[in-house]
Amino acid sequence: MKVLGKLCGGEGVTLAAITFVAIALFVFPLGLLARIGLTEGGALSLGPLSEALSSRSVLRALTHSLVTAFFSSALSLVAGTCIALVLGLTDIRWKGSFAFLLLIPMMIPPHVTAIAWIQAMGPSSPILRTLGLAPELGATHPLYSAGGMIFLLGVQHTPLVFLVVLAALRALPREMSDAARIAGATPLYLLRRILLPLLAPTLIAGFALAFVSALGNFGIQALLGIPARYITLPVLIWQRLASFGPSVLTDVAVIAAVLALVSVGIILAQTTLLARSRARLIGPPQPPLHIALGPLRPWTEAGLVLLIVATLVLPITALVATALVSTYGLPLTAETVTFDNFTEILFRQSATARAFLNSTLTAGAAALLIALGCIFLARFMTSPRRPARRLATGLATLAEMTYAIPGLVISIAFILAFIKPLPLIEVSLYNTLGIIFLAYLCAFFAIALKPVSAAYVQLDPALDEAARIAGAPFLMRMRRIFLPLIAPAAASGAILVFLTAYNEVTVSALLWSTGNETIGTTIYNYEDGGYTTLAAAMSSVTVLATIVLMVLLDRLGRRAPPGVIPWRI
Incomplete structure (x- = not known):
């Protein structure tokens, strides 16, 4: 006051x-x-948390959450840092286009990402069946496992790390890098002895951001973890609340408090590590380095194209292909292609029309x-x-x-x-x-x-x-x-x-x-209820809307200050 x-x-x-x-x-x-998770009888107490953690299902779900978050964040850290170093420090062409395409997976909702990858890699994949490469029908889906969840969470959050590291590269002064290059340092030596030590605080921040994002991700963990019986804390909370009961809200609140404390603990640990590892830099930021790749440039650009094809084009193609067949599992041919699924979700289903309106x-x-x-x-x-x-x-x-x-x-x-x-x-x-x-x-x-x-x-x-x-x-x-x-x-x-x-x-x-349905919950309910082609059709419309909005944001970003639009390099 x-x-x-x-x-x-x-x-x-x-x-x-x-x-x-x-x-x-x-x-x-x-x-x-x-108050529910940290008090008992009106006084501060760890009793509710201890009681929750004494449950085998809660402890197992917490362990699963920590394991998947840690390893997926490590994957995101390595991949995102490498991409940021290539786009931020080298002379490859079409940097803005690469950055825009690499960030699309982050803007696509995780449950849509999960649905797209499930349809791209499974035995019923219309793309793999059309190419004759699909696993045998009845085979276990390769993504229905802890490894599949770690992989997909890593793919989903790689753009987060990429953005954090790219922003740090833009802010680094060039004096030490220029001095090292004048002294004859190779790019690898420059990276190992100067750039990575200076980026250490940023790498810690990127890992923490990916960890917290993976810890709370519901869509991927639910769609992959439930079939694999690999239950994490977010999925356990959703299952417990859906079961109803006289004390379910209190029990779920305590489990949610556990998840919140882990997230806040990670952020506090990140803050402490940043305070200890921060390097003091002198001088204003200058234009980034422009390391010439020489004959490696075409190969580097080809590698980025392959990465975009693998992480963006393939799953979205499978998603659209699933939406264009009448029954999930059919190959996409001239005889099986249909637009009935799009007609159904856009004009016939009142729930989907309501969901689009509610979300908008x-x-x-x-x-x-x-x-x-x-x-x-x-x-x-x-x-x-x-x-x-x-x-x-x-x-x-x-x-x-x-x-x-x-x-x-x-x-x-x-x-x-x-x-x-x-x-x-x-x-x-x-x-x-x-x-x-x-x-x-x-x-x-x-x-x-x-x-x-x-x-x-x-x-x-x-x-x-x-x-x-x-x-x-x-x-x-x-x-x-x-x-x-x-x-x-x-x-x-x-x-x-x-x-x-x-x-x-x-x-x-x-x-x-x-x-009061939203787009996200409607897509999830379609997929969870077995209406895979309708979920794919609605997901395809959502992906299209996302890309259109990103293009609009890119056009608007021409008038915005530098750094406001993430992919404008």
């Missing part, structure tokens, strides 16, 4: 409103979850409101007033921590917070689109904050000072000065939020109800 008291007029009211919303969305639901409304509203909130919060993060800046930075840190918490944990927290009718108005948000919308605000706020805060840092403080001297109030300064300058970055952040929320299944898996 002291901080808000030092601000006058619209500035203080706006910061107070942002703080209230942050407490309502970030602190209150997760606080209820913490909730994701669109969340994206717009988050972008607006980020414009004001990021402004306070660069405020000349230290108290306001510190409070806004604390709220941003809270949003970052919330983003690191798995989506299923967010779902459980919001069920606890809103299962009862709201005070005064006596209206319950449970089993409505409203609770999904609020969960989106909590889960995805940090996505839009990064590009907006990066854009604010590049603005000249004299703009605000001149407007203050001229007597312009806070809201006028925001409307006439900052909003036009920040709009491209805010729009980019809004599109990123929309892309993430439009296709997600992790947050809404426990929050949806009949009449």
Whole structure:
């Protein structure tokens, strides 16, 4: 309150409103979850957690989660770092196109990725059957195993590591690298003795990001783990909540608290390691290195093309091929091709039409409101007033921590917070689109904050000072000065939020109800219910929409500050 008291007029009211919303969305639901998982009889206690971990099924699921998250993150770290080094340091051609195509798997929802790979590699794959390469019918699917889950989680999160390492390469000053090259250092020596040590903090951050993302991933773990009987914590939470019972919500909340504590522990460990390993660099960032590959350049470009074919073209082709046959398992030929599945999900099935509408409304509203909130919060993060800046930075840190918490944990927290009718108005948000919308605000706020805060840092403080001297109030300064300058970055952040929320299944898996389906839950239910061709058709439409939105974001990025659009190199 002291901080808000030092601000006058619209500035203080706006910061107070942002703080209230942050407490309502970030602190209150997760606080209820913490109260159930970390208290007993009203006092702080580890009893509920100990009791949960004494269960063999919970302990086994936790072990499975840690194993798959660790090894898939190691795979993502190696692959993502290698790709970033090639695109960020060498003279290969078409860097922007390569980066755009390599990032598409990250934008495609994990459950769609799982469905695409299942249909690409299994005995009923229309592509493999057409080519005569499919395994025998009845053979065990190669992805229905712990190794298959690790592989697919590694593929899904490789772009995350790629983005983190690429951003760090852009920020590295060149003095030491140039001095080493003048002294005759080979590219491999330069990489081993200078670049990788400087990138150590970034590699730690990339591994932690991939680990937390893999830990909370529901779509891949459910679609691969359930057939393989390799149950992880997110899947166990979903199964327990679906079983109902008098104490199921409390039991599930304790398991969710275990998952949240592991995620927060990883983030805290990352922060500690970063503090110890951070290298102090002198001088401003300069253009990145441009190592000439010589005769290796065509081979390197061919390797990237093969990687894109293997991780993007093959699974999407299999997905579309499955959508174009009447029965799953038929080869794709002129006699078997049909568009009935697309007609069914677009024009006949009311659930799919509802899902497209619900996802568009909730994701669109969340994206717009988050972008607006980020414009004001990021402004306070660069405020000349230290108290306001510190409070806004604390709220941003809270949003970052919330983003690191798995989506299923967010779902459980919001069920606890809103299962009862709201005070005064006596209206319950449970089993409505409203609770999904609020969960989106909590889960995805940090996505839009990064590009907006990066854009604010590049603005000249004299703009605000001149407007203050001229007597312009806070809201006028925001409307006439900052909003036009920040709009491209805010729009980019809004599109990123929309892309993430439009296709997600992790947050809404426990929050949806009949009449309030989302695209992600509808696709998952089709696949889980055995309607594979309909799931493939709806997934194909979703992939197309994702690519269209990415192209739109790319066009918009021409006006945005450098670094706002991830794949623009």
